[in-house]
Amino acid sequence: MREPSFWPIEIYTVSSLTSRIRHLINGQFRDVIVEGEISNFKVYPSGHLYFTLKDENAIIKAVFFNYGDRFRGINLGDGLNILCKGRVDVYEKRGEYRLIVEDLDLKGIGISQLKFRILWEKLSKEGLFDPKRKKPLPLLPKCIGIVTSPAGAAIKDMLKVIYSKFENMAVLVYPVKVQGDDAAYEIAEAVDLLNTVKDVDVIIIGRGGGSYEDLSPFNEEVVARAIAASEIPVISAVGHEIDFTIADFVADVRAPTPTAAADLAVGNKYEMVELIQARKKGLERAITGKLERSRLNLIRSSMALKEKRDVFIEYRMFLDDLQNNLFHGFERYITNTKRHLLSLSQRMEDLNPYGILKRGYSITTRKDSGHVVFDAQSVEIKEDVVVRLYRGEIECTVTEKHYRNIIG
Numbered sequence: 001m002r003e004p005s006f007w008p009i010e011i012y013t014v015s016s017l018t019s020r021i022r023h024l025i026n027g028q029f030r031d032v033i034v035e036g037e038i039s040n041f042k043v044y045p046s047g048h049l050y051f052t053l054k055d056e057n058a059i060i061k062a063v064f065f066n067y068g069d070r071f072r073g074i075n076l077g078d079g080l081n082i083l084c085k086g087r088v089d090v091y092e093k094r095g096e097y098r099l100i101v102e103d104l105d106l107k108g109i110g111i112s113q114l115k116f117r118i119l120w121e122k123l124s125k126e127g128l129f130d131p132k133r134k135k136p137l138p139l140l141p142k143c144i145g146i147v148t149s150p151a152g153a154a155i156k157d158m159l160k161v162i163y164s165k166f167e168n169m170a171v172l173v174y175p176v177k178v179q180g181d182d183a184a185y186e187i188a189e190a191v192d193l194l195n196t197v198k199d200v201d202v203i204i205i206g207r208g209g210g211s212y213e214d215l216s217p218f219n220e221e222v223v224a225r226a227i228a229a230s231e232i233p234v235i236s237a238v239g240h241e242i243d244f245t246i247a248d249f250v251a252d253v254r255a256p257t258p259t260a261a262a263d264l265a266v267g268n269k270y271e272m273v274e275l276i277q278a279r280k281k282g283l284e285r286a287i288t289g290k291l292e293r294s295r296l297n298l299i300r301s302s303m304a305l306k307e308k309r310d311v312f313i314e315y316r317m318f319l320d321d322l323q324n325n326l327f328h329g330f331e332r333y334i335t336n337t338k339r340h341l342l343s344l345s346q347r348m349e350d351l352n353p354y355g356i357l358k359r360g361y362s363i364t365t366r367k368d369s370g371h372v373v374f375d376a377q378s379v380e381i382k383e384d385v386v387v388r389l390y391r392g393e394i395e396c397t398v399t400e401k402h403y404r405n406i407i408g
Contacts (some may be wrong), residue, residue, distance in 0.1 A: 022090035029088035062099040085157030132246035141201035143170040154258040161262035178207035184220035206237030
């Protein structure tokens with residue numbers, strides 16, 4: 001073999017040349033959108049999608065990892081025109097360049113939108129959106145269950161509204177993820193579990209605003225099924241007023257924001273007390289009026305009977321029976337009414353936080369701000385706190401903290 005008269009400065013191996021090409025392509029095409037027609041469509045058991053993207057003049061191989069998890073229930077196939085977002089990479093073992101797809105849309109309609117539409121039509125046909133199956137919210141809940149992230153602004157806003165209207169309302173927060181792959185399953189599990197907790201009368205699920213992708217857990221079928229199966233009324237409060245999710249359609253009540261959901265969940269304590277007092281006075285006036293009219297009627301009847309002495313003896317006992325039944329009837333009515341009012345008063349007393357303190361419980365607040373401590377993770381070591389007891393207060397410094405998620 002004759003040696004060439006000129007050797008290049010650098011001699012590449014196949015591997016080094018391919019690696020160099022890969023480096024150049026990766027650097028140049030890291031965020032591209034490619035339009036084309038699907039061919040050779042195949043989903044592997046791993047859930048990864050391999051296909052070829054083509055137009056009239058060229059083709060490029062493409063792969064979409066974890067396609068099966070993200071787009072379950074969406075039927076794609078050969079011949080569809082799509083838009084792919086991703087990057088170009090080189091598969092060095094085969095010397096091939098491929099499009100690594102990170103997201104894709106049908107031409108003219110997004111996959112997420114299509115998935116939403118398919119699920120909406122499915123659940124609508126099953127009657128999950130039917131207004132007849134919606135449950136009314138309780139007038140005065142014993143306890144409000146909230147399913148949301150404990151770190152978001154939504155929970156702070158909801159608690160602020162609830163305690164401003166009813167300062168001693170019982171609230172049970174079930175912490176969950178509100179975005180990401182596992183969020184939908186955590187939300188559904190929380191709704192199921194709160195249905196087993198005693199005294200929870202209404203459930204709020206939701207989160208603050210975000211992108212369509214951020215709100216996607218509330219568009220999952222598992223969440224819709226859990227809401228539909230809930231025996232406790234559910235208020236959906238996802239995102240802002242302009243955001244609509246599948247959870248909103250299935251829930252018994254849709255609130256435009258988390259703050260609005262908190263406002264719907266509980267009435268104003270002082271307005272309810274005033275209403276009870278007004279009803280009590282109205283009932284007393286009505287009973288007094290009936291008694292006065294009854295006495296007047298009896299007097300008139302007695303005068304008429306005196307003029308008819310021949311039938312007086314015959315109707316005497318009958319009149320006594322009527323009078324006795326009338327007074328006993330009103331007496332039972334008054335007794336039942338008082339019992340009902342006493343029951344409402346006892347209910348208000350049971351919700352009094354000082355009554356709870358009397359049984360040995362306490363309320364812990366931050367010394368600097370006075371805010372109630374709900375979570376051991378929210379305080380710092382060496383932070384000063386105040387423990388409110390039935391009689392008096394204790395100022396403490398945190399030396400250790402142990403976090404357990406206790407429900408019920």
